[in-house]
Amino acid sequence: MSKLVPLPSKALVPERDADKFPILDVRHLGIDFGGLTAVDDFNFTMGRTEIGGLIGPNGAGKTTVFNLLTNVYRPTRGSILLDGVDTLGMSTHQVNKLGIARTFQNIRLFTNMSVLDNVKVGLHNSTKSNLFASVTHGPAFHKAERKAKERALELLSVFHMEDLADAQAGSLPYGAQRRLEIVRALATEPGIMLLDEPAAGMNPSETAELMENIRKIRDTFQIAIMLIEHDMSLVMGICEGIAVLNYGKIIAKGTPDEIKSNPAVIEAYLGKKEE
């Protein structure tokens, strides 16, 4: 295990967050699967209200990074500080309680449950009713349920989905399913939200709308958002800091403009020009 060093990388924290403690501070993170090093020496810092991007060619290890951050995998090396707390050895649901929520590349909704119930599952840890209340349905239970329902509808209204509250989640059209996943993640009251390819399968106008909504969510909820995305118009349009991953290593880090002109990035995406 490597020793902790103060801010190992040049942090790309936006100015408004500069004097604040970062929400996420990842140091020298790495994981091996057997003999294969999937991610190595990953250093990344996220400001409290920053929108960060993680890009790279297919198989670069982007989703693996998300799985490491949410403790689906246990890292071989390095540490993750979430709000100053080392998350090593915690389980996924504990990390969620601590403030990381995520969406998935291949949508993972509770397909047989209603849209409202999906969001209510996200509100699980903020709904306070114990087992006794749950089997007896006393007045306190109904109060907690009412509160959860109000909150769930409020969150759904971010994407204008409150009319769909009673629909079965699995029967929603594709775009609505992606939006519902974001609402469910928001319901867990995260400090940082990880979006794994939120624009996958969306057309340009839907992508533009999504971009607006991501910004709106950041402004309303004052949270950090980190996203993996292949749609460059989205990444370059809203991310304040971008890290480029290739073969499990960060090959470039910077603002969108810096990334666009970085020769290492161009090489990773397009290959080397033959002399």
Add this chain to the structure above:
Amino acid sequence: MQNNQHNPFGIKMSKKPLTKNIVTLTALVIAFAVMLVLSEAGILSRHMRSMLVPVCINIILAVSLNLLVGFLGELTLGHAGFMSVGAYAGCLFSIAMKEILPMAIRFPLAMLVGGLVAAVFGVIIGIPVLRLHGDYLAIVTLAFGEIIRSVIINLEFTGGAAGLKGTPQDSTFVIAFIVVMITLILIINLVNSRHGRAIMAIRDNRIAAEASGINVTYFRMLAFVMAAFFAGVAGVLYGHNLSILTAGTFDYNKSIELLVIVVLGGMGSIRGSIVSAIIITLLPEVLRDLADYRMLIYALVLIIMMLLNASPRFAAVKAQFSPAALKAAAAAKKAAKEGNANE
């Protein structure tokens, strides 16, 4: 629901579960009252009367197994094991307290004891077993059910293979029905709560449930222990309905029969479990007059019912006669009539 009819995406609206369950419970109370009157008036044959308590017991078992198979989404084949643990614990308690406590106190206490002992076994077995999923879990729970049965046969204080005698026959139709109602209310409440949502979320997507902050291990254990508790209570009712309790009745055939009831009634449907528990329990008895062909017809009826349940056309026919659809049809008729009158 205006947008329900003009729905371009084929979005399915989920039904309001609570109103549906109130209808179910009311229907059950009415059925109980009818059966009670029939049996008191002597219209019901002695044979049918003897089936009333077993039907109640199977409803409790089916609904509690449905909590695991339908709501948690895990196949378990050891439900009869928990039933037997509860039955023996409750019966031994009743035999010990026969002279000390009056029936009105003894019997509810015996059910509580049986349920709690079964729940403790649920925890003990759940710790190693719940690391597994799917087929593996099914086979290991099957093995545990068989282990429990073999242990009971070889123990001294359970009466061994000869069976346990001397249990007071306290189970009556009225008591069994009250226990059914309590079980149904508690399980329906659980399913429609924060805890129930967590359990169903695990069924639909374990990884997403965990990422949404749900302690998957805890809620799987909770469902397992709750199911064991109610199986234990049903076991106590069973033990107090017979003059002799033998472990042989709790073999894997019993677990499979319960699974058949749950799958036939529809996984995750409490109403379905109740209806199919009634049918499956009564069917062999109704067919008793056909003697040799009894099991043949029983099997055929099972096959036909499964085919019907899986057929989308039958589901459409069923939906046509649901209260909501009938109401909508009546409203449409009325609207058409008014439209004609205006013209």
